[in-house]
Amino acid sequence: MTSLTFYGGVKDIGGNKFLVEDRGTKIFMDFGMSFSAENQYFSEYLKARGSNSLIDMMELGLLPKIKGLYRRDYAKHMGFGGDEETEINAVLLTHAHVDHCAYIRYLRPDITIYCSEESKLIMQSFDDTGNGEQYLELTEKFGFHKSEKGSTKDLMVKDSGVKTPRKIQVFESNKKFNIDSIEVTPLPVDHSISGVHGFILATSEGMLANTADIRFHGRRTQDTEKFVEKCAESSLDLLLCEGTRINKTQSPTESDVENKVTEIVNDTEKLVICGYPTRDLDRLQSFYLAAKATGRDLAIEPRQAYLLQLFNSSSKLKGLYPSPTDKHIKIYIPKGEWGLIDKDISVYTRKLLDEDYKVWAREFLDYENKIDYRDVSAKQSQFMLSLSDFKLQELIDIKPNEGSSYIRSLTEPFDLEMEFKQKRIENWFTRFGLITSEKKWHQVHVSGHGDGNQIKIVIENSNSKKLIPIHTEPKNEVYHKKWHTNVQSVNPQDSVKL
Ligand SMILES: [Zn+2]
Known part of the structure; x- marks a missing residue:
């Protein structure tokens, strides 16, 4: 059966x-x-x-x-x-x-x-x-562990870390x-x-x-x-x-996204900020190709650089997507816990700068193509900056000039809660002049x-x-x-x- x-x-x-x-x-x-x-x-x-x-x-x-x-x-x-x-x-x-x-x-x-x-x-x-998703590796929980004395009186409720x-x-x-x-x-x-x-x-x-x-x-x-x-x-x-x-009944295509983005970037004098799903590498590809076609660099967050790194380290998948060291890719380092990225390194040492970031993100501090808000702010017409909804505070440091655009390449809200969240995102882009009551952001997205x-x-x-x-x-x-x-x-x- x-x-x-x-x-x-x-x-x-x-x-x-x-x-x-x-x-x-x-x-x-x-x-x-x-x-x-x-x-x-x-x-x-x-x-x-x-x-x-x-x-x-x-x-x-x-x-x-x-x-x-x-x-x-x-x-x-x-x-x-x-x-x-x-x-x-x-x-x-x-x-x-x-x-x-x-x-x-x-x-x-x-x-x-x-x-x-x-x-x-x-x-x-x-x-x-x-x-701590633990998809590929589990860390054991709820194990009781004897103290060094080995007495049961000293059992400790502590994760073993196994x-x-x-x-x-x-x-x-x-x-x-x-x-x-x-x-x-x-x-x-x-x-x-x-x-x-x-x-x-x-x-x-x-x-x-x-x-x-x-x-x-x-x-x-x-x-x-x-x-x-x-x-x-x-x-x-x-x-x-x-x-x-x-x-x-209708679906624009992924290449429509690439073309539309290219068009918007061509029409933008200053900074282009874009929001798209971090793990959709085909969408990254659309933005990357648009950056290449318009002579700009695509600046991505460390989390996406990490994924590109994993794909490019796989013998099976190497070269399918741009490498994080590609000449049209820059790694945008946001401010860390202490915000040491723009502080005097001779005072705050490289060790502390490292500790300002999660272990997985530290390698990108050594990348020659790393940039931060000062680079983006100074050369706005050279970049397309991928900025997720969770890093909008960077706008405060970047200060986009008049003539900048925001391209949103994510699902539109389909319930009240999502509408509420979207309103908050609109507030950020309104505050920093990327959208106004007359000029909305560019919604360029196709569904999966x-x-x-x-x-x-x-x-x-x-x-x-x-x-x-x-x-x-x-x-x-x-x-x-x-x-x-x-x-x-x-x-x-x-x-x-x-
Ligand atoms: Zn599904």
């Missing part, structure tokens, strides 16, 4: 966690976080309790109640088993967006994660430069592999982050495919086309098909998801006997039904036999 259980990712955009069971083989496709489910209960200051996170999240329906799935240190401490063997063979990861991968951090390290090289490096950048690497298995695009009874073909598809793969699974009861998040209008149209062709050749019994933007016309092609050309809509709002499943005669609509926690 082969079955699929949907622990998230249906009647919802993201939070994908699909358990595939086939003759005793059990694999999860993705293990992501649902923004909508988390937002129902949690906020910045109201979170799952660290001491009880698994239980808190299971009680709220955010994590599946499955013994043997979660890290032993958490499970034992929180009273959810932890001594049993796991029945889950693996997680197959489509891509490293948090709605697909965030809850991997709770899993046992001996459950193998199959992912692309790109996904692995993106998760590594989260581990190294983020807030690190355990997760089992990560990097797959090759288009190259089949087996997880016990299931044969997996990972096929690259186009989406707004590198290394995204859809999957075709050959099980004992039939063939099934998962589109992952998919579009045709990025820099990898052919990947999506080939994925659909492969689906058609595979006589699919079931297609799990996303529908995030299935109710939309195909519109209805694109998804219709995926559905019709995949030629699957049955279809289950995933990664979409409940109201939008009507579109899947319009374009396929055998659509099964499923709810979270539902199990379906193949």
Whole structure:
């Protein structure tokens, strides 16, 4: 018997966690976080309790109640088993967006994660430069440790710091592999982050495919086309098909973004500031090419330089994206904890300057192409500065001149909370003269998801006997039904036999 259980990712955009069971083989496709489910209960200051996170999240329906799935240190401490063997063979990861991968951090390290090289490096950048995500390496918690005297009276509640690497298995695009009874073909598809793969699974009861998040209008149209062709050749019994933007009819392309940005930069006399997703390297590429075409340098924050460094250190991915030492790239060093970047180094020593930054960021202080606000401020017409929403304070030091522009290349708000946050960002750019009541910022963005016309092609050309809509709002499943005669609509926690 082969079955699929949907622990998230249906009647919802993201939070994908699909358990595939086939003759005793059990694999999860993705293990992501649902923004909508988390937002129902949690906020910045109201979170799952660290001491009880698994239980808190299971009680709220955010994590599946499955013994043997979660890290032993958490499970034992929180009273959810932890001594049993796991029945889950693996997680197959489509891509490293948090709605697909965030809850991997709770899993046992001996459950193998199959992912692309790109996904692995993106998760590594989260581990190294983020807030303790622990995707690739776990640090043991809740261990009691004897003091030096060795007496049980002196037990200390202190994290041991023991690190355990997760089992990560990097797959090759288009190259089949087996997880016990299931044969997996990972096929690259186009989406707004590198290394995204859809999957075709050959099980004992039939063939099934998962589109992952998919579009045709990025820099990898052919990947999506080939994925659909492969689906058609595979006589699919079931297609799990996303529908995030299935109710939309148009999508500008990634090269439209590049052209539009180039045009805006050409029309800007002074500084160009841009905001785009840090980990979307295809979008970075658009801004980089626009910088090159207009004779400017693209100044990026250390976090993005770190990711470029990881990609350029991989023999498989080297040269795909600009290196952080590329002649059109500058590394913008923001002020650190003490703000020593512009202080007299003979007083404040190089050692202190190093300590002003996180360990991972220090190497960039040695880069010849590093710059700071003084360089940008002095030569505004020479730069495109990538500035994230969390570093807007730099505007205070940079002081953009009249004739500067802001290009925003991020999703527009789709709920009240996001509108509220966006208003705050507008206040910053208004304050520093980049936007006025007459002149708005330049919104130049394309989505990671195909519109209805694109998804219709995926559905019709995949030629699957049955279809289950995933990664979409409940109201939008009507579109899947319009374009396929055998659509099964499923709810979270539902199990379906193949
Ligand atoms: Zn997604």
